[in-house]
Amino acid sequence: xxxxxxxxxxxxxxxxxxxxxxxxxxxxxxxxxxxxxxxxxxxxxxxxxxxxxxxxxxxxxxxxxxxxxxxxxxxxxxxxxxxxxxxxxxxxxxxxxxxxxxxxxxxxxxxxxxxxxxxxxxxxxxxxxxxxxxxxxxxxxxxxxxxxxxxx
Numbered sequence: 001x002x003x004x005x006x007x008x009x010x011x012x013x014x015x016x017x018x019x020x021x022x023x024x025x026x027x028x029x030x031x032x033x034x035x036x037x038x039x040x041x042x043x044x045x046x047x048x049x050x051x052x053x054x055x056x057x058x059x060x061x062x063x064x065x066x067x068x069x070x071x072x073x074x075x076x077x078x079x080x081x082x083x084x085x086x087x088x089x090x091x092x093x094x095x096x097x098x099x100x101x102x103x104x105x106x107x108x109x110x111x112x113x114x115x116x117x118x119x120x121x122x123x124x125x126x127x128x129x130x131x132x133x134x135x136x137x138x139x140x141x142x143x144x145x146x147x148x149x150x151x152x
Contacts, residue, residue: 007049016030043075043088074089
C-alpha cells in the first residue's frame with residue numbers, strides 16, 4: 001500500500017482468495033484492504049496513538065439518517081458524555097480532496113451536529129471547527145487532541 005502522510009503503524013494484513021485483508025481492531029474483524037480502508041486504518045491509529053482518542057469512543061462506518069436516507073460515516077468520535085464530537089471522511093490517496101468531499105461531510109453533519117469535521121486522503125488532512133450558533137466554520141492548523149475536542 002501507498003506511503004501516507006501519517007506516522008507508520010503496524011497492521012495485521014494477509015491474503016485470502018486473491019485479496020488483501022486488514023484486521024480492523026475497532027470492528028474486531030478482517031476487512032478488504034482497499035486504498036480508502038488503508039487511509040481509514042492509518043487515520044484511526046493516528047487518532048489513537050498521536051492524538052490520544054480512546055478506542056472505545058471511536059466508531060467505524062456508523063450508520064445514521066440524513067433526510068430519511070441511510071448514510072455511513074467513515075470514522076465517528078464521541079465525547080466522554082456519548083455525544084458525537086468529530087467526524088472523519090476518508091478518501092483513497094488518489095482522490096483529490098475537493099469541495100464535493102467537504103459538501104458530503106457537511107451533509108452528514110446536518111444530522112450528527114458534531115463540532116469538528118475532518119477530511120483526509122492520507123496525504124492531505126483538513127479539519128474545521130463548526131460554530132453552530134453563528135453557522136460558520138474555521139479551518140484549524142492541526143487535528144485536535146481528544147482532550148481539546150470540548151474546549152471552546
